[in-house]
Amino acid sequence: MSTSNQERTGQRIKSLERGFDIVECLHEEGALTVSELAEERDIPTSTAHIYLKTLADLGYVVGESGRYELSFRFLEHGGHVRQRSELYHLARSEVDTLAEVTNEVSALGVPENGKRVLLYKTEGAEAVYDNPPIGEYTHMHWTALGKAILSEFPREAVTEIVDRHGLPSRTHRTIDTEAALFDELETTRERGYALEDEERWDGIRSVAVPILDEESVIGAISVSGPKHRFEHEWVESELLEHLTRSKNVISVRLRHQ
Amino acid sequence: MSTSNQERTGQRIKSLERGFDIVECLHEEGALTVSELAEERDIPTSTAHIYLKTLADLGYVVGESGRYELSFRFLEHGGHVRQRSELYHLARSEVDTLAEVTNEVSALGVPENGKRVLLYKTEGAEAVYDNPPIGEYTHMHWTALGKAILSEFPREAVTEIVDRHGLPSRTHRTIDTEAALFDELETTRERGYALEDEERWDGIRSVAVPILDEESVIGAISVSGPKHRFEHEWVESELLEHLTRSKNVISVRLRHQ
């Protein structure tokens, strides 16, 4: 599962793993009672009870009349981590600008643990579909941001990521073989931008360009919207101009620290 | 310390508590090596090592050449929790509007665990000072958002919060006695808005109004900026009109689900 590059040698703290497993369960399921969690994870209710109480004591879950859910303490840490990110500060105004001039949704993504994290996004005036939330962690291969980033990764790194996370499908257009992914990444690298055409959500297209810091990718910026507004001509003539301009602005800022 | 309302009876998982203690250490200190963490928390390096490796395996910390720091997985959970918040969606556009018409920083805050969480903020054109990040968890008594929320809390709840978190000072204007806090909260309740005058940061003022859902506070919205732009007259005549209008818009939306 994750025995690829991360050395799995040595001892681990099982209760900590279990604790975060419960956190992830609450993430997926929302508010749960003690017995619902116990059933969900197939553990005794007494165990579920002790873990939930511990997490509640620590403030990481809050209990509303018997139901427990994740608290905003995760947002506290997450917001703080983002605040420390240099790229976030340098790219923010450009993402805003992109959303304004295109009227679509613009976003900033970075790689982490072989996935793509949404660090920031701005919704333009015509953005209607429900956007993913800040912090969204998802597979690289079905997003424009992810493909833009992967296209600048060394081949072994891509292989490793595919081994680790696989290539699940979301729509009939999702890239689902390693060979097809490498083809796509080569095309992406050659033309300088990534295009995602309903590979994750039906009816949605995205265009993204990678952001480099001294030869290595550190993230990407994108614009997404309904397919019918993302005609080839508009993308090539107008959208890409905005995207590359923003990319260049950010690159310059990076060079000047 | 926190033995007030939260029942501290029953068993807890100590390794989970220690794990989150390490998370909080990394939050405060930033990237740390194994031995730095060991010294910081006064634990053997072998113990620190196992915990960091466990957290790294789980993806909650990332190690850059021997230094470990919190990953964006916290932002993943935090962003997701926020996305589930109804108030966030109902209030967002109004916070944007407030920032636009005032040119200052506007924010949405909610109570959790006796503190105030920053759920959303927008920076107006003239916002210059470094804003707190999304998710910021801080004491209620030295923020306008917090005082607006507290002003609608029952007396016992306020006492309990003061017992739990105390009334630390940040500037010479910070409210530091329970009596003064109750006076301030009464004034706030009577005039319908909270005013924070350099009680947390020198040179910064904030004005906030509470948001009620069927008689009980669920949050507050605010506008903050440099003291010299927050003259009494402007606040009373113009700012408050915007704030109460936004508050009413949000209240109406809440009533219609």
Add this chain to the structure above:
DNA sequence: CAGACCGTCCAATATCGTTGGACGGTGGTG
């Protein structure tokens, strides 16, 4: 009023977290 379900608590057992110390690698210094 009975029955089902739930959260909480308890006590016994065995698991597993804890620790000092050993080892090998690295970087700095005389």
Add this chain to the structure above:
DNA sequence: CACCACCGTCCAACGATATTGGACGGTCTG
């Protein structure tokens, strides 16, 4: 070039503690 200091990693033995089934009391439903 050799020495030393420091650091991360691993190991094994001990003792702490996570785990579990079951008991208890409360609440809601029929």
